[in-house]
Amino acid sequence: MRVIVAGAGVAGLAAARGLLAAGHDVEVYEEAPGPRTAGGSVTLWPGSTAILDELGIGYANLGWRLETMESWTEDGRRLFTVDLTSAERRYGHPCVHVARRELVAALAGDLPVVYGAGVEHAVPERAEARLAGGRTVRGDVLVGADGRRSAVRRALWGDDPATLSGWVTWQGFTTAPTSLTGARRAVMIAGRRELCGLIPAGEGRLLWWFDVQASPGGPFWKDDPDIVRRLRERFGGWADPVPTVLETMNEIDFFPHHRHTIPAIWGRGPTTLAGDAAHTMPPTMAQGANQALEDAWLLTRSVGGDLRAYERARARIARRPALLASSEVTNRQRSYAGLFPDWMATRLHTASLRRFSSYLLTAS
Template identity: 75%
Template sequence: MIGAGVAGLALARGLLAAGHEAEVYEEAPELRTAGGSVSLWPGSTAILEELKADHAGVGRRLETLESWGSDGRRLLTVDLTVPERRYGHPVVHVARRELVELLSDGVPVTYGVRAEQVVPERAEARLSDGRTVRGDVLVGADGRRSVVREALWGEDRAKLSGWVTWQGFTTIPTALTEDHRAVMIAGRQGLCGLIPAGRGRLLWWFDVKAAPGGPFWADDPHVVERLRERFRGWADPVPGILDTITDIDFFPHHKQPIPEVWGKGPTTLAGDSAHTMPPTMAQGANQALEDAWLLARSLGDLRAYERARSRVVRRPARMAGTELTDRQGPIVRLIPDGLATTVYASMLRRYSTYLLTAS
């Protein structure tokens, strides 16, 4: 495997448990723990249980997903205990650091080496330390800027969607910090999301429209002040969070076409290298785990793995690409909570190869 993110670590863990040999090479000098937190849907928490990655002591179990107006009025509530009961596994929100630490336990990774050249037909990679490594199968799990994908596909096909995310954690006490609710607050200025991540942390994020080089882009020295100005006057706890921002991370939203076949010969892809998508549907880590689960069972037919996964992963990718979550407005109050819950539970199954296969 090239890459020790969620996809690479989960795949290596699954392969080792099945009696295979697995080598993982990672460009970073140590385990990549940066980033905020991720929501794991029932298919993913089931996969973690199969991988013997015990998530019971980390993160926060979620019971509802709520949409609010910027004035604090609740517009819509999705009952997440319904898919939990239907599929037998909970929805959990967990810090990315804790997720990769769980997955990396017992997985041998060589850090501080990057793949500089890949020969897909021979499952061969030349590394930055001068070595050339080969295997029966080579998996590119090296993210959006994947070297393996470049060798397979050529130029980067991902395009900016026009939206960006600024996010971080707060430990100031709020009504949501120790709760089991995920909240999305939408208005004409953009979207604010708030989800408890356990251990006294609340993930916050702001989605806004932005273009490279302009306001709200990565190198904007006044971004915190701009966020405070734009979202000033929104309902609690938004003002208090804005007042205490210190560390803040930037994520541009990319859309990437997903072909039916990802690889060539004994080389394939997993995770963001195969299907980068905007984070608006909270599917990135989930689809990486789904890739790892199926690929560990499909080493004998990589093209079948790719076709099966492409059929499923295109669904959340297309939905995320619309940025519908960021565009939601007061009209969502017209949708009955029960109907929204039923649709959401069915959607989670359609987005999961694991759940589709299990049923």
């Protein structure tokens, strides 16, 4: 079948790679002039690393394998530790943290991506898309993987359903040596009304992010001219290595948290959705890229069959992390983090990974 994929992010590229391997004729159209490298890095859970393995992408040399995930207070007191190797043993694949640009590059490979050709309008019933510049393409199937502002979804659903959660993320990398840069630990430092996250990403890089409450036009919002000063004041005095991060900030990215209700049916006729176009969620559960890969995995097995069954199956799973992420539960962990012993936190986390994964529910 001829499949038109709108968007060359994680969902679109993974779907294209899987569909090509399944024998379909695939074309990918991307709005950006080149590969989409914006963003810091992402944590891939065992279901996703298993999917990468099936796609022929060796994750052994991709990113940085993680062994624990810890929660601290501002002064460095440990609240709990999740043993990520428990999930690795249970599911047969590790947890890996990888720079987004490296993941996109690995997925893109030699795929037939046409850059500078974003979809401006879609006709779902005909699997037809009008590209920037006026060209129209048509396939047997149209996949809208063109992100939160998806033109394909707009043709299907109308207005953007996402709303702001009231939280934002400021993030970047530091290459300054820290106590965590070469470790295999992810650390979340929980404040009363804010959170700092720190995860090594390989090649001497440490991803950092600061989650704070903010609203459009106010402090901590996009284009805040005093953002570096504000972050230093808000997080100054926190445990090592936060002072090093604050001191070495240079490039810094802004991400407002969006959420919306995920419907059971995403598409119409031969047109469907994948990734953020179908299920935008805050990054607090580290599930955006993972759910995109899960979409691609199941979609590969559904093209040529019942696309509505694909949507219902994925919606049932994606709603679980989306609901938790929308509550910003991770950013509020200070109130409950110390209540669970390590063994219980590990068991809960390991079980949740299976509940959040179509692949693991099928394969394990």
